[in-house]
Amino acid sequence: MTIGDAAKASGVNAKLIRYYESIGLIPAAGRTAAGYRVYSSSEVNVLRFVKRARTLGFSIERIQILVGLWQDRSRSSAEVKRVALDHVAELEAKIAELRAMSDTLTHLAHACHGDERPDCPILRDLEEGGGNCCHEPPP
Amino acid sequence: MTIGDAAKASGVNAKLIRYYESIGLIPAAGRTAAGYRVYSSSEVNVLRFVKRARTLGFSIERIQILVGLWQDRSRSSAEVKRVALDHVAELEAKIAELRAMSDTLTHLAHACHGDERPDCPILRDLEEGGGNCCHEPPP
DNA sequence: CCTTGACCTTCCAGTCATTGGAAGCCTTAT
DNA sequence: ATAAGGCTTCCAATGACTGGAAGGTCAAGG
Numbered sequence: 001m002t003i004g005d006a007a008k009a010s011g012v013n014a015k016l017i018r019y020y021e022s023i024g025l026i027p028a029a030g031r032t033a034a035g036y037r038v039y040s041s042s043e044v045n046v047l048r049f050v051k052r053a054r055t056l057g058f059s060i061e062r063i064q065i066l067v068g069l070w071q072d073r074s075r076s077s078a079e080v081k082r083v084a085l086d087h088v089a090e091l092e093a094k095i096a097e098l099r100a101m102s103d104t105l106t107h108l109a110h111a112c113h114g115d116e117r118p119d120c121p122i123l124r125d126l127e128e129g130g131g132n133c134c135h136e137p138p139p
Numbered sequence: 140m141t142i143g144d145a146a147k148a149s150g151v152n153a154k155l156i157r158y159y160e161s162i163g164l165i166p167a168a169g170r171t172a173a174g175y176r177v178y179s180s181s182e183v184n185v186l187r188f189v190k191r192a193r194t195l196g197f198s199i200e201r202i203q204i205l206v207g208l209w210q211d212r213s214r215s216s217a218e219v220k221r222v223a224l225d226h227v228a229e230l231e232a233k234i235a236e237l238r239a240m241s242d243t244l245t246h247l248a249h250a251c252h253g254d255e256r257p258d259c260p261i262l263r264d265l266e267e268g269g270g271n272c273c274h275e276p277p278p
Numbered sequence: 279c280c281t282t283g284a285c286c287t288t289c290c291a292g293t294c295a296t297t298g299g300a301a302g303c304c305t306t307a308t
Numbered sequence: 309a310t311a312a313g314g315c316t317t318c319c320a321a322t323g324a325c326t327g328g329a330a331g332g333t334c335a336a337g338g
Binding site: 051052053055056057069070073074075077078080081082084085087088092094095099101102105106109112113114116117120123125126129 | 184205216219223233240255264
């Protein structure tokens, strides 16, 4: 199997496979006499594992850990679970951050007429730093 | 006002102010005889605007548009609203993506015993590509 | 007057996970 | 023989910063 075949079989771009090899995420593939990389089905399985993990948003660093655990017969499921839950915590933090942004902007956009006039609460918020909301009376 | 003062006043790092200038997000500041950048309060206002917009997750590209609209007296609020809603749409798309990841992983982690044994549904999912979920019977 | 320390300047490099391109070699088919 | 397509390496770019090195400038204190 050449790198192109492995790419098709795993769903990971050939370019990306080389990159993963270069950063040490996957071990260096074998080579033909001409220098072409050669892949076995077990190496394709690793690539598929990596791809699925990326799809779930794991960082390369954590995927390295997961691959290590995957190939370690004496692993404990607790280790795997901890890595996964650490990632979930990061995802939730990011979601909360984006949620706050979206809610604020949605609120502002709702208050904006969206017509041909220049007056706009969105710009007013950006101008004032969002410190004083239009709905809260001054103390 | 030197760049350090402007940084304190705006909340934007001096290094970042230079970066914003280098990419053309803000116009080049005036200079003293010695070459130090000089800022007026109106320039600090622009920096604050940019900072607030970044806090809301706007890209530099969109902030450029927003600053332009902000300083355009003949703008229509509709234009501003469209930029904001485009961004909200992107935020929501990203949130949905992260939500899906988090939910999948939370589900898998829940199914994982998290003890000293090696058996782990999380690794099984990564291995199999998440294609066949444990709870769905085969057709 | 000189030094110290805090500022300012520019430029270069690295982050993260890719993606793109250029230049050149190898294999297969016509 | 040649053309197409795949493979190789290396370099550069993405977005939005952040860090550091090397050197110039300014105000205060000895």
